[in-house]
Amino acid sequence: MEFVAKGLQGYFRIMLININGVITGKEDAKVSVFDRGFLFGDSIYEVTLTYDYVLFKLEEHFDRLWESAESLALHISHSRKELTYEVNKTLKQLNEKRAYVRIIITRGEGMIGLDPNLASKNNVIIICKSLPENPNWWYETGVEMIIANILRNPKESMDPSIKSGNYLNNVLAYAEAKKQGAFDAIMLNRDGFITEGTTNNIWMIKNKEIITPPLGAGLLPGITRQTLIELAKLKNLPVSEKNFTRDELYSADESFLTSSTKELVPIVKINGKSIGSAVPGPLTRKLHQIYKDHVQECVKQGKNKLFFTIFPSDSD
């Protein structure tokens, strides 16, 4: 398929889409209306990024992709090696230092019907695009969140630990936030506990204790969330997974959110209420620095590990 990729230069460079191995531009990136991802949201996905051409934590994202697949009994016909090859092929062509990478796997196409057996062959879509640096003000000023009225999907119905194409629950929560001019929405479960943001995990700091809701609250096991738990433990910082309510969050000393592409973003207001002194807190800044150091370490290691590395000069 390399000849297909070679044909695309210039115009498409800022965004490339790999559809079942064929690299294309935005205009030609299409799937069948009979794809179950389109009909039912019957798909799974992951989003990661590259730092200085190095794919970040691809193994961890693959782990979660395969867990989502297992929860939905969605057979992934590709091996990790094959998927890695396709991601790398696309990124090489894109040739951007900092790139957004979305890997979507659908159950495939077939006659219309809920029966998963109607589809037999995945569609694999890899979207790679240039990823601008995040705005400085997120980190310098911090962001304002709301608590959404809509509750997070419960585990018994649509388990939030599955990263699937069913994202309306989150879309509706996000729309509430936008309507109020907020950065994003924090979602509660039916028991009144904080679960997560619409595409990120939520943290609070109280009396120097770093707390994030446990997976049992019904949330996505964030890669950045898990990384930060491990990094904090390594640094002997008190970190725990514990349920907390909206009121406990309001009275926190600091709060922040985590996501792969956003890293750590300080939360300074929630529903109009100031968190701590309404500026990014010292422990949040410290944790972000620890995280950034970890990223640099991963990038350094990645540079020596060809399998996960795309050098712009690495021609085939």
Place this chain on the structure above:
Amino acid sequence: MEFVAKGLQGYFRIMLININGVITGKEDAKVSVFDRGFLFGDSIYEVTLTYDYVLFKLEEHFDRLWESAESLALHISHSRKELTYEVNKTLKQLNEKRAYVRIIITRGEGMIGLDPNLASKNNVIIICKSLPENPNWWYETGVEMIIANILRNPKESMDPSIKSGNYLNNVLAYAEAKKQGAFDAIMLNRDGFITEGTTNNIWMIKNKEIITPPLGAGLLPGITRQTLIELAKLKNLPVSEKNFTRDELYSADESFLTSSTKELVPIVKINGKSIGSAVPGPLTRKLHQIYKDHVQECVKQGKNKLFFTIFPSDSD
């Protein structure tokens, strides 16, 4: 666009797809991977059918489509008249007496992100295909159902009254049924009450009382469900919307499901337990006959109402 339609004959006749006004065959029926319907299931849809070339209850399906749209704050840029024109155009080209009609409206395409404002223009997909008669055994022998372990999405998270592209909850329930060799799955809510089947409404008959769960249980307001409630009332048959549990359903005299394309299908076993004498019950049969008479009346009226009628001879 009529010239596009005219070019497609023979091979594609059994299935035609109208994408934003352009009629195409199965192979070319595609949408962008940046369509929010594909990325997030951020779409709404309706399914109806034609009887003898007459579109059945299109107004009622449009009512529900617009209600789904309102719940999601998804702006439909087409008028009902425009959508009707496109459906009729496609059906005319298909030229099948009995056709399946699926109308899908997505929030549109845009940059990837949860924010609904990232898309500005709907994609409208109308899938029309020949619809074979339902198997006789469904009605003669009745079908076996299971009660799914997965619970129906609660109204507070993802309201089941919205007919959207988020259908994994139902897909997973259906998969449970298939695994056990059942026809379909019945889903409970968190309070232990019956809600609905994965693509149909559920009914029980006890001591001649005809009962279906109320909308408050968390279910789709089925068109056939509403029609049957009204028809039963007209015939002075005792019908009510009341919550019932799995155990009450087991002890029913009769049970059946309703859907636009399936009409009334007797349920004779649930989780291996016989309902009544495990054969289609007399009141179920009577109700189905009442429904079929109503369909015939609608078709007769439709034939005199050009707006909803597609005569094969009705050339332009």
